[in-house]
Amino acid sequence: MQKEIPVANANSKKRVLVTGGAGFIGSHFCDRALALGNEVVAFDDLSTGKELFLSAALKNPLFRLVRGDIRNLEELQKTCSEFQPDLIAHFAANADVRHGLERPRRDLDYNTIGTWNVVEAGRLSGCKNLIFSSTGSVYGEPEIFPTPEECPFPVQTSLYAASKLAGEAILSAYALGYQMNVTVFRFVSILGPRYTHGHIFDFVKALRRNPKKLRILGNGLQLKSYLHVDDLMDGLWMVIQNGMQAYQVLNIGHDDALIVNRSVGYILNELKLEPEREYTGGERGWVGDSPRIQLATAKLKAKGWAAQRTLEQAVRETVRYLQSEPGLFEENS
Amino acid sequence: MQKEIPVANANSKKRVLVTGGAGFIGSHFCDRALALGNEVVAFDDLSTGKELFLSAALKNPLFRLVRGDIRNLEELQKTCSEFQPDLIAHFAANADVRHGLERPRRDLDYNTIGTWNVVEAGRLSGCKNLIFSSTGSVYGEPEIFPTPEECPFPVQTSLYAASKLAGEAILSAYALGYQMNVTVFRFVSILGPRYTHGHIFDFVKALRRNPKKLRILGNGLQLKSYLHVDDLMDGLWMVIQNGMQAYQVLNIGHDDALIVNRSVGYILNELKLEPEREYTGGERGWVGDSPRIQLATAKLKAKGWAAQRTLEQAVRETVRYLQSEPGLFEENS
Numbered sequence: 001m002q003k004e005i006p007v008a009n010a011n012s013k014k015r016v017l018v019t020g021g022a023g024f025i026g027s028h029f030c031d032r033a034l035a036l037g038n039e040v041v042a043f044d045d046l047s048t049g050k051e052l053f054l055s056a057a058l059k060n061p062l063f064r065l066v067r068g069d070i071r072n073l074e075e076l077q078k079t080c081s082e083f084q085p086d087l088i089a090h091f092a093a094n095a096d097v098r099h100g101l102e103r104p105r106r107d108l109d110y111n112t113i114g115t116w117n118v119v120e121a122g123r124l125s126g127c128k129n130l131i132f133s134s135t136g137s138v139y140g141e142p143e144i145f146p147t148p149e150e151c152p153f154p155v156q157t158s159l160y161a162a163s164k165l166a167g168e169a170i171l172s173a174y175a176l177g178y179q180m181n182v183t184v185f186r187f188v189s190i191l192g193p194r195y196t197h198g199h200i201f202d203f204v205k206a207l208r209r210n211p212k213k214l215r216i217l218g219n220g221l222q223l224k225s226y227l228h229v230d231d232l233m234d235g236l237w238m239v240i241q242n243g244m245q246a247y248q249v250l251n252i253g254h255d256d257a258l259i260v261n262r263s264v265g266y267i268l269n270e271l272k273l274e275p276e277r278e279y280t281g282g283e284r285g286w287v288g289d290s291p292r293i294q295l296a297t298a299k300l301k302a303k304g305w306a307a308q309r310t311l312e313q314a315v316r317e318t319v320r321y322l323q324s325e326p327g328l329f330e331e332n333s
Numbered sequence: 334m335q336k337e338i339p340v341a342n343a344n345s346k347k348r349v350l351v352t353g354g355a356g357f358i359g360s361h362f363c364d365r366a367l368a369l370g371n372e373v374v375a376f377d378d379l380s381t382g383k384e385l386f387l388s389a390a391l392k393n394p395l396f397r398l399v400r401g402d403i404r405n406l407e408e409l410q411k412t413c414s415e416f417q418p419d420l421i422a423h424f425a426a427n428a429d430v431r432h433g434l435e436r437p438r439r440d441l442d443y444n445t446i447g448t449w450n451v452v453e454a455g456r457l458s459g460c461k462n463l464i465f466s467s468t469g470s471v472y473g474e475p476e477i478f479p480t481p482e483e484c485p486f487p488v489q490t491s492l493y494a495a496s497k498l499a500g501e502a503i504l505s506a507y508a509l510g511y512q513m514n515v516t517v518f519r520f521v522s523i524l525g526p527r528y529t530h531g532h533i534f535d536f537v538k539a540l541r542r543n544p545k546k547l548r549i550l551g552n553g554l555q556l557k558s559y560l561h562v563d564d565l566m567d568g569l570w571m572v573i574q575n576g577m578q579a580y581q582v583l584n585i586g587h588d589d590a591l592i593v594n595r596s597v598g599y600i601l602n603e604l605k606l607e608p609e610r611e612y613t614g615g616e617r618g619w620v621g622d623s624p625r626i627q628l629a630t631a632k633l634k635a636k637g638w639a640a641q642r643t644l645e646q647a648v649r650e651t652v653r654y655l656q657s658e659p660g661l662f663e664e665n666s
Contacts, residue, residue, distance in 0.1 A: 100506070101510045101511070104507075104510075105449070105453070108449050112445060113446070116438070116441050149486065151485070151486055152483040152485065152486070153484055153485070153486055153487065156501075156503075157505070157506065157509050158509075158510070159503070159506045159510065161502075162503050162506040163502075163503075165498070165502045166498070166499030166502055166503070168489075169489040169494070169495035169496075169499055170441070170492070172488050172490070173433070173490065173495040174437075174492075176491075176620065177433070177491070177492065177620055287510055
């Protein structure tokens with residue numbers, strides 16, 4: 001359809017704007033961008049992001065944190081027009097998949113309208129390169145495993161996934177219509193240091209309150225796919241440095257997957273606990289929970305990427321991180 | 334996934350809210366709903382819709398026109414809470430596919446946020462049934478023709494299609510999350526009386542200004558799929574009366590398709606004109622124009638529907654209608 005637009009000076013230093021730059025994944029992305037010598041602005045409203053995660057970055061003269069909200073186009077425009085980014089890494093999002101039905105406008109505001117605001121501000125400032133954190137949840141309940149990017153047209157089962165799919169669609173129309181390079185990554189659940197959101201967090205938090213009993217949503221047999229955040233960074237940066245195209249969609253996830261009971265086993269082993277397990281039952285943890293996510297990653301592997309860390313390592317390292325930062329539980333309780 | 338929720342009193346009279354009810358398709362839907370004895374409220378901001386199209390409906394005591402904007406949740410909520418619809422037929426949209434890149438926020442506002450507003454207002458009023466006019470454009474540039482609903486996960490090529498896909502995704506998450514029956518219809522271009530938007534309109538309008546020369550976007554070989562609005566109504570009402578399900582997606586279009594040059598031939602023949610034809614060239618009329626749309630309709634046909642009118646009939650009847658309503662050109666010029 002469209003010819004590849006080379007990233008300006010692909011291997012030279014770039015100005016990189018990271019939305020959600022104070023969050024779990026965004027802050028790792030900032031650190032990696034700085035380690036590669038780039039100039040970085042993190043744009044974050046600090047609603048779930050934390051300055052704690054940027055303690056190293058904040059000491060770097062090439063780094064700046066701008067407090068702003070992606071729901072506000074003007075704030076984004078101001079930042080883009082001052083900073084003139086070469087690349088936007090758009091991670092800011094509402095990542096609470098489970099409670100979408102209680103606040104049905106939230107996913108639309110942050111993940112759909114927010115994504116439109118980000119790409120529009122980028123376009124108006126002349127930025128030609130953008131990467132986006134989408135989700136394997138956009139496959140709904142697929143019938144093909146592992147699920148390739150071109151699987152049959154899916155049906156959305158959560159407001160979260162619907163809002164991310166909408167973000168993808170907007171970016172794709174922008175890429176074609178305004179000649180931008182956009183890479184959409186469909187993530188599995190990401191684990192590792194600074195992880196503060198999701199069921200591993202919830203399990204550890206629950207066990208801190210009551211180490212004798214653990215309530216598990218569903219039947220414990222839901223198959224969950226994870227990836228260590230360092231493996232994620234390897235993949236994102238490989239594509240940024242070597243493979244940006246007009247528009248592409250790439251799954252990123254581990255070949256392995258864990259049933260919830262197995263993850264719970266690693267968590268309990270790390271914490272040296274043996275609580276009674278209580279299951280709420282059913283194939284799904286909640287309405288819209290996918291009983292199985294496993295992504296085919298042949299497209300990304302063909303570019304030279306492979307995950308280096310096992311899922312057991314990823315879960316255990318996450319639990320150790322959470323134990324080392326007990327303050328995270330107080331803030332979020 | 335979800336069990337079918339029967340439409341309350343499927344064959345009895347219903348309260349039907351029609352967004353975009355003064356538009357081309359919406360007004361036909363109102364007429365058919367009234368002919369079947371239902372109580373109807375048309376919700377329309379009259380920005381492109383016309384009271385002219387409702388001249389028969391407005392004489393019916395079972396009909397009411399509410400002037401309102403789907404971008405405004407409160408207006409929709411007020412109407413839903415007063416009227417308590419059993420069924421919402423959501424047609425209100427920005428239907429200008431071609432100029433999306435000039436006003437990139439418009440599709441988001443009307444087709445995505447507007448659709449969220451409509452389904453949210455419906456949910457809050459307890460409405461359990463909704464049909465939605467989506468588009469075959471969500472298939473982007475498919476590789477399978479005719480294109481089935483479950484074709485490979487497409488890439489969006491226009492802001493219009495992206496915004497309609499986003500609407501579909503929101504509705505699907507609502508259907509599952511809040512136990513609503515939602516049927517998404519993916520339309521081809523609809524023709525017939527009250528048609529006031531699209532390339533047949535543009536051709537007739539251009540020929541009224543200059544009958545000696547006709548400028549045709551692209552190379553004239555783009556294959557376009559159409560359907561007569563009466564065939565569309567037959568399909569929508571068959572599903573409403575017999576086949577509403579928790580969530581389903583149904584293509585609706587004619588098995589036949591016309592290249593642009595063929596449609597132009599019928600138009601010129603109706604108008605008895607022989608202008609010089611000037612082609613802008615290329616496979617696409619504009620960025621995001623799909624060189625070929627042809628939808629597989631086996632799913633809808635399996636429910637008993639079939640188009641009764643040929644595309645030649647549809648094009649000719651449309652041209653005759655436009656000739657009978659010259660005022661339409663003045664209003665839109």
